[in-house]
Amino acid sequence: MASYILRRLLLTLPVLAGIVLITFLLARLSGDPTDLLLPPNATDEAREAFRSVNGLDRPLWEQFVTFAIKAVTGDFGTSLRFEQPAMQLVLDRLPATAELAAATMVIALSIGIPAGVIAATQRGHMADGLIRAIMLLGQAVPSFFLGVLGIIVFATWLRWLPTGGRGDWSQLVLPATTLAFNLVALIARVTRSCMLDVLKQDYVRTARAKGVWESRVIWLHALRNAFIPVLTVIGLQVGLLLGGVVVTETIFSWPGVGRLAIQAIYARDFPVVQAVVFVFAVIFVLVNLVVDLLYALLDPRIGYR
Amino acid sequence: MMKASTQHEHMSAAGRDLDEAEVLRVENLAAHLHTGGGVVRAVDGVSFSLRKGETLCIVGESGCGKSMTALAILGLLPRPAGRIVSGRVVLAGVGDLAMLSAEAMRKVRGRSISMVFQEPMTSLNPVFRIGWQISEAILMHEAIGREAARARAIAMLELVGIPSPETRYDAYPHQLSGGMRQRVMIAIALACQPQVMLADEPTTALDVTIQAQILRLMNRLKTETGSSLLLITHDLGVVAQMATRVCVMYAGVIVEEADVGALFARPLHPYTRGLLAAIPTSRSGGARGKLSTIAGMVPNLARLEPGCRFAARCPDVHDRCRMAEPPLAAPEGAGEGGRGVRCWLHLSAGPVAPALEAAP
Numbered sequence: 001m002a003s004y005i006l007r008r009l010l011l012t013l014p015v016l017a018g019i020v021l022i023t024f025l026l027a028r029l030s031g032d033p034t035d036l037l038l039p040p041n042a043t044d045e046a047r048e049a050f051r052s053v054n055g056l057d058r059p060l061w062e063q064f065v066t067f068a069i070k071a072v073t074g075d076f077g078t079s080l081r082f083e084q085p086a087m088q089l090v091l092d093r094l095p096a097t098a099e100l101a102a103a104t105m106v107i108a109l110s111i112g113i114p115a116g117v118i119a120a121t122q123r124g125h126m127a128d129g130l131i132r133a134i135m136l137l138g139q140a141v142p143s144f145f146l147g148v149l150g151i152i153v154f155a156t157w158l159r160w161l162p163t164g165g166r167g168d169w170s171q172l173v174l175p176a177t178t179l180a181f182n183l184v185a186l187i188a189r190v191t192r193s194c195m196l197d198v199l200k201q202d203y204v205r206t207a208r209a210k211g212v213w214e215s216r217v218i219w220l221h222a223l224r225n226a227f228i229p230v231l232t233v234i235g236l237q238v239g240l241l242l243g244g245v246v247v248t249e250t251i252f253s254w255p256g257v258g259r260l261a262i263q264a265i266y267a268r269d270f271p272v273v274q275a276v277v278f279v280f281a282v283i284f285v286l287v288n289l290v291v292d293l294l295y296a297l298l299d300p301r302i303g304y305r
Numbered sequence: 306m307m308k309a310s311t312q313h314e315h316m317s318a319a320g321r322d323l324d325e326a327e328v329l330r331v332e333n334l335a336a337h338l339h340t341g342g343g344v345v346r347a348v349d350g351v352s353f354s355l356r357k358g359e360t361l362c363i364v365g366e367s368g369c370g371k372s373m374t375a376l377a378i379l380g381l382l383p384r385p386a387g388r389i390v391s392g393r394v395v396l397a398g399v400g401d402l403a404m405l406s407a408e409a410m411r412k413v414r415g416r417s418i419s420m421v422f423q424e425p426m427t428s429l430n431p432v433f434r435i436g437w438q439i440s441e442a443i444l445m446h447e448a449i450g451r452e453a454a455r456a457r458a459i460a461m462l463e464l465v466g467i468p469s470p471e472t473r474y475d476a477y478p479h480q481l482s483g484g485m486r487q488r489v490m491i492a493i494a495l496a497c498q499p500q501v502m503l504a505d506e507p508t509t510a511l512d513v514t515i516q517a518q519i520l521r522l523m524n525r526l527k528t529e530t531g532s533s534l535l536l537i538t539h540d541l542g543v544v545a546q547m548a549t550r551v552c553v554m555y556a557g558v559i560v561e562e563a564d565v566g567a568l569f570a571r572p573l574h575p576y577t578r579g580l581l582a583a584i585p586t587s588r589s590g591g592a593r594g595k596l597s598t599i600a601g602m603v604p605n606l607a608r609l610e611p612g613c614r615f616a617a618r619c620p621d622v623h624d625r626c627r628m629a630e631p632p633l634a635a636p637e638g639a640g641e642g643g644r645g646v647r648c649w650l651h652l653s654a655g656p657v658a659p660a661l662e663a664a665p
Binding site for chain 1: 379381385407411412413414415416419420422424427428429430431432433441442445446477479490493494
């Protein structure tokens, strides 16, 4: 097991190197930060000086090599805008994003899984139809629309919840719910189809033949099996969640990595953009590793050596 | 104490229906499957009785309603398509199972009546340890602690011949062979010492040597635990080895019922004769003859023609067979007790014979 984890971690290194390269190129393709950061009436000398100080006048490959060598040591350069180490800026914002993501996951799982199970056991009945209709809506409505709608209804009209910011739990409710909505729909849909499949299996019939309570048959015998493919989907959707974080944090002024990313992109703050993308990529890779390890925990047929 | 007294009351209530020696009596049981292609009369009026310590074999080809009969008895027909439409399933000490509420039926399943399925490879839950799965069967029905249940489960593993049961208790199903998994299934089925064990083709998925072991095991355990066995099979070799009595099923009904010796010695129904003739023999001294077969196909149970269900495939068919379905009744001049056959050839009177209709 330990050697498997080590091997998997080593395999992530080329992936991360590729990500560093791609983010570097993408950031450079979006334009020259000199125009954005210096006032429009800056002299040509000032522009040249700015480029020279930041290495923007070197050939692209040289800029990358310098960047990559520093990146290995965790140094993604200094933010052009905040004039602080880029990586430090990202890491400072990480707890806020982690808090939001955790709340989102808790909401998504605690609603999505029961909804999927109920839809499967009530297949063809009213509850199933209702849940499926809501799920369809949940997958169709984009989070930026839902977020704004939430602010209008719950913050402006009803005044139940604040419009944004981070502090007490009430400020967490709207962004986490918004972010969870699409995920709930997805988890419920996958849970439903997996449960329908599992409920047809012979071992479910065996459990009933043993005289196991029907609720225990469904929530223990069947769900333990159905949850394995659901976990796969959750692992794959972490990317979606991170993308959603960017939008949702911006709408609700949540001081997390996502909002930092948007600010950095608008300001063409390359070092920060690169640090954010790098951190997101690391999270994505690690989450998928954790998901793979959880498989072994949930499914005894899978062993890692 | 409470439990014992209520059980006794049930016993006396059900006692009116069952003979002393009977543990399970199925009367005119009919179960339908509602499918896209119409209503399939999977079990269409099946009656039989299982006595204490007896092994009753239900034999017949695929799709004749054998498995559906067992699932109907246990209240486990596929949902929502399957449903018992009429008949009674009277279990000694419990009463009519078809009338029980879902919760009452749950208490019966696994405790008074249990089942071993055809597919040992898929019948155990892959994510739970086998010992846990046996213990669960005990804990569902008996108010004993986890440790006591564990000890009982280990004893069951030993009883069904699984080596080093203490260690195997913690094994997962995928770590065992098909034969071993079927032993675990038998351990689960017998964990609460039920009166009746149903076994639906328990050895079909296993290879021949393992098959023999499992059959011997079931025979031994039946004697040791005092359970009665309802064994469903399509294999006449298994019938010869295991059965006390035999019911031959065809297209949702029983076509012949007899003691095992009588059935093999003198099969009456043309279908039974066809089945017996289809067993390959080496009696011809190695000469290669064509295997005997029963021509034609099992009729579609969603669209049954009037008359005998076997008429279309019967070598001895005559006009009367196409007009009305024969009842299951004692054959003409039968000396053997409890024999029944559903064929006009062996029934004296015409298509409608009230005296025979009333026969057991």
